[in-house]
Amino acid sequence: MFFAYGGRGCGSRHGSWRRGPFEVRWEMGHRGGGGRRRRMFDGEELRLVLLKLIADQPRHGYDLIRDIEERTGGAYAPSAGVIYPTLTMLDDMGLIEAVSEGSRKEFAATQAGRAHLAEREDEVAALFERLDALGEERARVDRAPIRRATANLFSALQHRLSRGDVTADMLHDAAAIIDEAAQKIERL
Known part of the structure; x- marks a missing residue:
């Protein structure tokens, strides 16, 4: 699956479908001024x-x-x-x-x-x-479980990192866990 957060559409002057992790959207193609959303229909x-x-x-x-x-x-x-x-x-x-x-x-x-x-x-x-x-x-692609899991991750990070006992090693360990999860998702 192709994920894109923005940028230019590919291929057509009329635009192309692009998928972000939480939405499907129609974006303008190269001649339309890449990255700008357009209406579903003219x-x-x-x-x-x-x-x-x-x-x-x-x-x-x-x-x-x-x-x-x-x-x-x-x-x-x-x-x-x-x-x-x-x-x-x-x-x-x-x-x-x-x-x-x-x-x-x-x-x-x-x-x-x-x-x-x-x-x-x-x-x-x-x-x-x-x-x-x-x-x-x-x-x-029901995104509700992904939104819930992502919110849970951010909440856990915020809770743990807001304590006064955070060290550089803890930050590196948390980053490593997130990187490992990202790699596993890419391999799905």
């Missing part, structure tokens, strides 16, 4: 994802956020500040329409919206593959 991609979800069944904004978050295992959830303006844009474009009024307005896909999805079927499938891959990665 505006057009998010419009297609939302349109597809709405075409599957009428939904309101919160439903859409929750569905995407569930698909990614919590790794990605678009904000309301992105979802609602995008829904307004899809409505203005005639691709969706409000089907209920009230505090939570549900939207359904129009005929024009379904035709738009049919024209871009391959692109839509690729976008959902991206969402599903992120969810599968998140499910495959």
Whole structure:
């Protein structure tokens, strides 16, 4: 497994998936200004994802956020500040329409919206593959035990090193133990 804390993406001008020990993130590639994070989807991609979800069944904004978050295992959830303006844009474009009024307005896909999805079927499938891959990665690598163990290590170090009887030999012994653990992890 490749771990990276930052730096440049590799290979593509569009970016690359990078894994840190506690997260999976999308980073900009060489031409995008390496190391900077970008959004999971650009505006057009998010419009297609939302349109597809709405075409599957009428939904309101919160439903859409929750569905995407569930698909990614919590790794990605678009904000309301992105979802609602995008829904307004899809409505203005005639691709969706409000089907209920009230505090939570549900939207359904129009005929024009379904035709738009049919024209871009391959692109839509690729976008959902991206969402599903992120969810599968998140499910495959449950980081909770690692976070707990790392916190336990830091707590033990802080507790032991805060005593007044710490010697240089103790510091070297603690460093050796941590180095040995790191080597064992690398060999897993």
